[in-house]
Amino acid sequence: MAGARDRVAAIARDSYMGGGAVTRFNLLVSATGPVDLMDRMSLVDELVRNENAEVRRLVGARREARAAQDRAGAAKRAAEVAEAEASAKLRAAQTAQVDAVRARRDVYQLVLARRTALAAANAQRATVLEQYRAAVEAERKVRSSMRGWETRSGYRRQYRGQLLMPVHGWKSSDYGNRYDPYYRVWQLHAGTDFAAGSGTPIRVAAAGRVIQAGWRGGYGNYTCVSHGRVMGTSFSTCYGHQSRIYVHVGQYVRQGQIIGLVGSTGASTGSHLHFETRFGGAPRNPLNYLPPCLC
Numbered sequence: 001m002a003g004a005r006d007r008v009a010a011i012a013r014d015s016y017m018g019g020g021a022v023t024r025f026n027l028l029v030s031a032t033g034p035v036d037l038m039d040r041m042s043l044v045d046e047l048v049r050n051e052n053a054e055v056r057r058l059v060g061a062r063r064e065a066r067a068a069q070d071r072a073g074a075a076k077r078a079a080e081v082a083e084a085e086a087s088a089k090l091r092a093a094q095t096a097q098v099d100a101v102r103a104r105r106d107v108y109q110l111v112l113a114r115r116t117a118l119a120a121a122n123a124q125r126a127t128v129l130e131q132y133r134a135a136v137e138a139e140r141k142v143r144s145s146m147r148g149w150e151t152r153s154g155y156r157r158q159y160r161g162q163l164l165m166p167v168h169g170w171k172s173s174d175y176g177n178r179y180d181p182y183y184r185v186w187q188l189h190a191g192t193d194f195a196a197g198s199g200t201p202i203r204v205a206a207a208g209r210v211i212q213a214g215w216r217g218g219y220g221n222y223t224c225v226s227h228g229r230v231m232g233t234s235f236s237t238c239y240g241h242q243s244r245i246y247v248h249v250g251q252y253v254r255q256g257q258i259i260g261l262v263g264s265t266g267a268s269t270g271s272h273l274h275f276e277t278r279f280g281g282a283p284r285n286p287l288n289y290l291p292p293c294l295c
Contacts, residue, residue: 138217139190143281146211146224146236157228159235163205163289164256166239167273169196171294175285190283191240191276192290198243198271200262205237205275205290207255210247212238219274220266221245223259233279237286240274241265 173193179186208227216222221242227235243263247253264271277286287294 134217136187138219142212142216142219142222142224142238143278146226146234146278146281157208159206159208159228159230161206161255162291163237163277164203165291165295166205166237166275167194167196167200167202167262169194169200169262169273171195172272175283175287188283191238191274192286193272193274194294195270195272196262198261198263200271200273201258202239202242202260202262202273203256204239204253204259205255208236208253210249210251210253210259211236213245213247213249213251216240216266218267220268221260221263222266223247224276224278225253225259230279234281236278236281238276238278240276241268241272243271 171192172195173189175189175192177186178189204225206225206227208225210223211226212222212224214222219238219240221244222238222240223242223245224236224238227237229235239260241263242260243265244261245259246261247259253259262271262273268274275286276283277289278284
């Protein structure tokens with residue numbers, strides 16, 4: 001574009017100074033004849049075409065220069081956007097790196113804590129198994145003592161009626177074989193658990209006589225009430241993990257009477273009532289005898 005501008009400037013100077021026009025005029029008037037005049041006119045036309053071509057080249061060069069400037073400006077703006085995006089991605093990558101380091105540290109601490117907990121659990125396993133064996137023995141003694149009390153007392157009353165709900169709460173665990181969360185072994189869960197706040201009153205499900213009231217190993221504070229016989233088999237209900245016991249062995253209780261308070265004594269992981277129904281000392285599913293609505 002600079003070269004075309006210089007050539008056009010020279011043409012403009014010559015035109016302004018009269019050089020170009022005068023030269024072409026002198027060239028024509030100094031012709032020696034018609035043929036020479038025609039040749040000279042062709043030469044003048046060629047000079048004019050060359051001048052016009054120089055002007056067109058200048059215009060084209062300027063147009064190309066503007067287009068190149070536009071492309072350069074667009075490229076610069078795109079580069080600035082790309083630079084901003086790259087900076088944002090770099091900051092995001094740096095943040096992610098920090099988060100990754102923190103997460104790796106957290107995972108390491110979690111693994112370390114779990115290893116520590118596992119080591120502690122393994123160290124306590126012997127103690128837990130011993131507690132489990134003690135719980136099994138306690139269950140055996142419960143059955144034996146209940147049969148012994150019924151034999152000695154001659155309690156022959158026939159049970160008739162329907163059990164009341166012993167506590168206002170919600171069922172948290174069913175009767176049957178399950179993984180015991182306290183002893184961490186599979187065993188028979190001899191009753192149904194009803195979660196309730198500590199200190200909630202416990203009401204006896206049916207009238208009868210108290211045959212056990214006191215501490216009973218994994219059952220914690222434990223009360224059993226004999227209600228008589230059903231088809232020749234003694235029938236009783238039992239209440240475990242109480243925080244308080246309000247009755248004593250041999251006491252006669254009326255249906256609905258408060259006999260204790262909900263707690264979390266013995267092998268318990270939270271406040272609830274462990275409720276049992278036993279026939280001849282052996283446990284059966286309490287849900288078969290409680291109101292279907294559990295209310």
